[in-house]
Amino acid sequence: MPEPLRLLQVGAGGMGRAWLRTIDENPDVVLVGLIDLDLQLARTAADEHGYAEVPVAASVGELAEATEADAVIDVTVPVAHPKVSIDALLRGLPVLCEKPLAETVRECLSMVAAAEASGKLLMVSQSRRYFRTGNAFSRQLAELGPLGSLSCEFFKAPRFGGFRARMAEPLLIDMAIHQFDLARKLIGAEPVSVYCESYNPEWSWFDGNAAANAIFTFDGGTRFSFTGSWCAPGLETSWNGHWRAGGSGGTAIWDGDTAPQAELSSGSALPAAVGDEPEQIAGSLTEFVRAVREGVVPQSEVHANVVSVAMVEAAVRSAATGSQVLIADVLADAYAEAIATERDGALRAVLESWPSVQKVVGLRT
Known part of the structure; x- marks a missing residue:
């Protein structure tokens, strides 16, 4: 040992x-x-x-x-x-x-x-990424063939107070990275673009936008849609959200907590294989x-995880501008800013040595 x-x-x-x-x-x-x-x-x-x-x-x-x-x-x-x-x-x-x-x-x-x-x-x-039932859902999706769509509905009503209550985009910035990152794992591809709208219902106890709708296009054409709110009392979802995936070979759903369900295009059920790995x-x-x-x-x-943060930043930018935003553009802008502002000479030299920031983090160019 x-x-x-x-x-x-x-x-x-x-x-x-x-x-x-x-x-x-x-x-x-x-x-x-x-x-x-x-x-x-x-x-x-x-x-x-x-x-x-x-x-x-x-x-x-x-x-x-x-x-x-x-x-x-x-x-x-x-x-x-x-x-x-x-x-x-x-x-x-x-x-x-x-x-x-x-x-x-x-x-x-x-x-x-x-x-x-x-x-x-x-x-x-x-x-x-480490929920046993979520991993079982991922294994089911691998059996459904190419995915056309993946959706997540997330509705909770927490009253955190503190910094979250004062953020401009509390749902997108503090919470949605979980679902955005998990979508990358479930789809098995990388995001290309996003169109997002965020808003704040009149009864919201948050200062900023506590609700959002986002549609991501992924490499290969799969669409991932996220609909969520942090001021949605009643019939709340799991903290993981409620998921549905549709592929050429069938459909699978996961409530974010319990074992997922899947049905093949033949009409037969696809059992969930839930493991016992650490969660x-x-x-x-x-x-x-x-x-x-x-x-x-x-x-x-770290290289790959940057893309999940870029998804959040792209969604916030889209909500602010009312237009579709390319993930590659967010990375390019951040890369230029990083080189311009990095004070450590050794780190700046590494940044400047990259042939393409998109390639470094694993996106196609």
Whole structure:
């Protein structure tokens, strides 16, 4: 048995505590340090989760060498992801970063450059990729032949308060990346363009647009439609949404929680094969450990994950302009901005070495 991976976790808030529990339940990892700008918060979180002997600090640099850490889990707020993850990468530490990778595609590209400059893995925890019933749905879709359409309906009525209540596009920016990213996995292709409208019902308790409709065209012609609202009380969907896929060989549906259902064009049912693999962030952590140990490329490796963030940015741009937006255009604009604003000479050199930003992140050109 290999020695457990020695982890530093950055972030001790609500999501950080969920990660502390997940780390404790995985025998392949061990927490060796907890980092947060609020040292008292970090100490309290560590103590309450059985890590009384684990040191706390305000930065990765204070603990990286002293603890002989092998990797970093970045569970900070999104605005801090670039700084924390890039610092860890340039210290030679692989990073598993909570979603979204960053607030802008421009920042994401600098994070890609840091991963390339350091030669270390940067993976994003897209937890919706690790639901057992969702994986069963994905396997059913593979049996349906080419997909013509995929749809997701998402209707919830959370009253978060805080920063979400004040965002201009809370649904698209804070939530929809889950469904947009999962659509890429389910379709097995990359997005080309999007037309999106966002709005705010008159009864909404959000300041910004809490509802949206988006239609993505994917490479190969598949359409993915997303209809959602964060101010939809009554008959709410799962947090994963309600999904339907139509292919040349039949149709499959998934309610976001339970086993999916599928019917072939012959009229016969296609059973769901639900596995017992780790779910949600436990699934992310398991895949990260394997990737670090074996050098395999995981789901949501940083290069590919940039496309999911670009889908969100493209949808927001489309809603603002009232026109269809190309994903490639969003990437091109972000790339130009990244080169113009990147202050680290080594990272800027990596950015400038790319022959095509679209190719770097896996899009066709």
